[in-house]
Amino acid sequence: MNHTVLVVEDEADLREMMREALELNGYEVVTAKEGQEALEAIAQIEHLCLVLLDLLMPGMNGWVFFEKMRARPELAGVPVVVHSSVPSRAPAGVTRVLQKPLEFDRLLSVVREFCAA
């Protein structure tokens, strides 16, 4: 089972806190602050198990990122969990939707489903 999580989140505090929380629990974490950066990073990740995706971001937003990601056949099987303050507007086809504010326990339990620590 793969163990690297890609966290796409524009707010630095939350992004780094997610990294700390996941790393503490044995996962590898790559972060990006918007979609374009995430698209560039995602090609370099070897054992990608999950993308944690924010929707409202300056630069490339979560919707565009998801569309571009899904257009790449090699990434088609990667689960995408959206965390957003507007969960009802999550794009169709995402694996799961988490309502912000994100809770530590809920985040961990979702990551545990898809990734090996």
Add this chain to the structure above:
Amino acid sequence: MGNSEKNLATAVTDLKRALEETKRYLLLVESVEDYAIFVLDPKGYVTTWNLGAARINGYTAAEIRGKHFSVFYTPEDVAAGRCEHELDVAGRKGRFEDEGWRVRKDGSRLWANVVITAMRSESGNVVGFAKVTRDLTERVRNEEQRLRLAAESAAREAKAAAEATQRVQREFLAKAGEALTASSLDYRMTLATVARLAVPELADWCSVELLEPGATVPLQVAVAHADPSKVQYARELGERYPPDPNAPTGAPQVIRSGKSELYPEIPAALLEAGARDSEHLRIIRELRLESGMVVPLTGRARVLGAMSFIYADSGRRYTQSDLSFAEDFARRAAMAIENAQAHAALNTLLEFQEGFVAILGHDLRNPLSAIDMGTGMLRQLAVTANDPRATRVLDRMRSSSRRMSRMIEQILDLTRSRLGGGLEMRFAETDLCVTLTGIVDESRTSHPSRTVDLRCPPSLLGRWDRDRLEQVFSNLIGNAISYGLEEKPVTVEVREEALDGPIRVEVHNDGPPIPEELRAKIFNPFRRGGQDSKAEQTAGLGLGLYISHTIVVAHRGEIDVRSNSAEGTTFRVTLPRRPNISSPTVGDQEPR
């Protein structure tokens, strides 16, 4: 021949000559055709007749001789004693002259100039009257015709002018009305457009003064003249000589009184009174302001401003009907201004609300996520390090941040239900008992010392918004735990009224009842239960029951409360199985 013979012969010759002269004279009189000349005896009977008389009056000499001259008069004149009056005047004054309608033999009328002259004997007695009549019918007819034509042409011109005015007014109303409704946001620009539309047809000068809310001095927001250089000149003049806000006439006064002013002719004294100095007066005189009117822009609650129309050197004058038109239009303009002001205020409010919802919905949630994430992580470390105090503190921090997060959700719900697009509802096939079991399990976990009993059939399906009902029953069960007696259980009982009929859920706790005065408004926002210490721990914003009520109503259901010291407190929610709702959101406005 003796002297006497000679004298007699001379006298005879003289007499013959005189007779000849008289004959010639009579011949002259008889042959005059343009004048009726004849003699009346002292009582008014015709004694002589001439050709003119025959032509004008239609009688031959034989027919008329011996007839009274009243036959020439209309029956009304005869009845009024006109004939006697004329002879009387002529007898006393020697002469009577008159113009009027007379009657011909055939009954037709003629317009005659009549002169009656008294003929006196040497002793001074009236022996008859000479009557000279001129037929002026043709002239009068021509004059009448001319007058009639003139009147008709004047009427046509007046009608054309009135129609032109109406057309101009209609065009102005159409264009100005369009301007007023189209650009409803910037009403100052709209008023400038309206003023421009008024010139030059309805005014040589048009200006609009507005008294903005809270201002004491009206402000000129528009001034228009067909010639832009004159507008510039007027602006400069206004800066050099700012209008006196306390002037007894003009826009400031109209705004104060709400009453129109109409000056068909602007009196020189008025201009003089308005001038600040001789230079100002010279400039004002040069503008040649001749006629004017000022009408109030009357809103619902106050006079918003005034509109002034002035005719300068175009020679036109304002009338009462122009004033009525201007007043009518000003009322419409005032309404548009108020609508625009209300619209602007509403837009500001909506923008504020949008910003507010965005901040609540997005910007506040991220830091809370970071805090929850951090406390969760630190708690994990504290547990690993076996540090119970740190664990307790971090538990408190986490429950505080989650409470804050719930409050944000509540404020968002309140904002949406009260101001914006309404609560978002997603109806789907839902098992209410599964939902309630989840909530009850969760509350047992977070309150291990308390007993929560759930009585529910194995399955209870309906078309509801599961997340929203979760909100309702989490709130009711949470309240029951907070306010109920510690040693008594909280019960949640679900009943079907009939097969496939409405569902009734009762959430009950024992304990002190909800005070009467609070019960009446318990579903209002920003209310909450007692101030005891237990309630304080879970105290929120007092929005929970308000939102629960909103959600239940959105399901076409009902929620009520029964509370007394004997039975404790029971909240009862009744939900139809499949509320007939097509709209996904519920609220006062369109979904956005």
